[in-house]
Amino acid sequence: MRLAYTTAATTAVAALVFLVPLGWGLRSDHREQALSDAARQTATVAGALVAGAGDKGVAAAAATAGNPVVHTPGLAPGDGGRASAAEIDRAASRTGASIVDVPGGVLRLQPVTAGTKAWVVEAFVPDAELGANTARDWWLLLGLAVVLVGGSVIVVDRLARGAVDSANNLVEAALAVGDGDLGVRIHPSGPRELAEAGYAFNRMADRLITSRTDERELVADLSHRLRTPLTALRLDAEALDPDDTQIIDLTADEVDRRRGIRRIRKAIATLEDEVNSLINTTRQAVAAQVAAAPEEGICDASEVVRERMRFWSALAGDQNRQYRVVGAHLRIPVPVPRAELAAALDAVLGNVFRYTPQGTAFEVALSRRDGWVALRVDDAGPGIPDPEKALRRGQSQQGSTGLGLDIARRMTQSSGGSVSLDRATLGGASVVMLIADAEAAPKTPNRFGLVGRGGRGRRWQRPS
Template sequence: MRWRLALLVAAAMTVVLVAFLVPLALLLRDVAEDRAVTTAINQAQSVAAIVATADPQSLRLAAEQAGVTVYLPDGSTVGADAPATPAVRLAPQHGSFTVTHDGGREIVVAVQGLPGGTAVVRSFVPERDLRRGVTRSWLILALVGVGLLVLGLAVADRLAVMVVRPIRTLAAVSDGLAAGDLDRRAAAAGPPEVRAVAAALNQLAGRIRDLLRQERERVADLSHRMRTPMTALRLDAEGLRDPADAERMLGHVAALDRAVTAVIEDARRERSAPACDAAAVVAERVAFWTVLAEDQGRPVAFSAEPGPLPVAVPAGDLAATVDALLGNVFAHTDEGVGFAVTLRRSGLGAVLVVDDEGPGFPPEAGGRGVSGAGSTGLGLDIARSTAESAGGSLTVGRSPGGGARVTVALRPVA
């Protein structure tokens, strides 16, 4: 934008300077020509005034000093040696006039009333005298034009900086807000319009923070409401006759309680730049689901490279991702269908792969809120959002056994 403003000002000033300086240059040329011609006419007229009264010697001196030629009626000449031109021969009949030649201007003045006839005084102004001083004047005009153009560009650049710099600041603040830094604010600087945009952006940032805070509290409240049915589940579990079943159900209820607590804490905390050990988190969640898999007769295969595998994902978010992917396996495949979880190092990050031996994904699966299997369709979206929020990715496909495969790429810690 800065260079565009400079080019616009340069084009506008060039047009104005050309429209002003070109006519001025032509005027200076005409003034120089008129000055030289007027001087020559005055000199010719001064000599013509003494043709009839001065003696031949005085007339010769006056003609030589004036640089003119006097053609007397008897055919003799006085002054500069020059042959008679057509203008000189026409002067006795037509009087005084000026003739333009390729090499300059010829001025003839007729002196009538002499005893022998009419004398003619001729003066010639060469082209160099007609252009004397014009080149220097044009050079001065050109320098003045260039100076004005440079001055205009400097002023335009300063004005552009006054506009562009606050706009760049606004862009930087917008990028910071988009990255999640809701504390960023734009300074009120620049033209009034830019200050108005900065104020609107700051107001928008505050409104976004308020909405996010309200949304977090709403999520926390909704999660807290789950504690009542969880209490009922705990009481039912404690009332089971089989101690083993009671202990197992109480363990599940305790895990659910921890998950709800984590949701409430996650909803209320401000986002930062977290990190976790993917190897530890994935191993812990696979161990949890392995217990359930044993109850349903599901074969489980788990392989992971030795940690630590630091990734730029919060431990809670990564755990929720693993739970969502393995929960899909339990929800959309029959009992006895096995699954495999693989965690491998990729560069400095990690890649999580979940394969199952079920029927695979339906064609319409993969979008947010779209399942094709009667569920909410948010499981994959939770995993995808977790990966993409940290600069990773999620892809779905077919496992080697024909079932579903989900691959989650996790970015390393910066």
């Protein structure tokens, strides 16, 4: 709502800055038009006077032109005129027409000389003609301003609604994780930045679960390692003398010694029970967590590519980039988490959009062979001058952090694959992410047999 108010205020100011000068310009145009009509009237009568027309001819010309009034300087003003004798004399002394303000409008006084004779032709322009259609223009401009402000508020509200919903979902999920619910996930949506934040949140939640699982495994392992010294202590305690204190002829010192042996045996038994309980609890928690998400580490690479391309296609359309997707129509399972594969693909595509000019074409291709899956991203940009340096963590030739390709490299290495850079057939960079096939035993990877170059004959898909 605050964004809508801000947008309305900004649009209103912009509309005022643009429409107010336009309104004054239209008002000036109407005034100039009215004065031009008065000039034509006086010119018609002036032409008759210069031509030597008699009184009838001048009267006919005046009737045709709209009845302007003819004055003779030095004499009383003509009938029907509004100009005073002094104004007529001043106008006659000038070489050009004069504009005089009078109550109800303005006068245009045109001096005319023919031989030794001089006249002043007066044309009256009322205020109604000077401001004709001005009120209509202002109302039209006001309506246009209202439409602009209202339209901008509606458009911004529709655009911002998705961003606000995405931000609210992210906040709610973060609060849920803060309350201990590590199973909550969100569907990344909205603007690119919020979508990336959503994927980062899901990866963070996955890492938290992994870390908690590792901690529980560590506790279970450490607890299991305690069994060895506990067993030794229990055997040593059993080798001690009996702890029976019911024998009548025992001395007081012997009774105390046997009571100490009994306490040692009880303490060892209690400690052993606690260790066993700790082991069982942690193992059960880990087993339950694994059973709840048995397919967490496997995803469909084709589905991920299709989903991410629906996101990137909008930006490709905005930047007039042609693109095509090859080989993402069949199910291709890979042994990596869905969020990590999406993050790696987003990192590589983000580099394409960030470091190539707008309008640069690109291609995303999937292929599988010999137990490997190749996810290739080609572009028609300037390419990468030093591929080896670009693959090093924290190294970049574009002034960034250099971690984009490292994200892809770590994702592929988790399945035993790798990332390679080459020159694309489009002319730019070609990034190939090699991932193990979840349904086949990987063989020795062959980059050129996996990158799917056979899709060259397919037509480009123009972004919609």
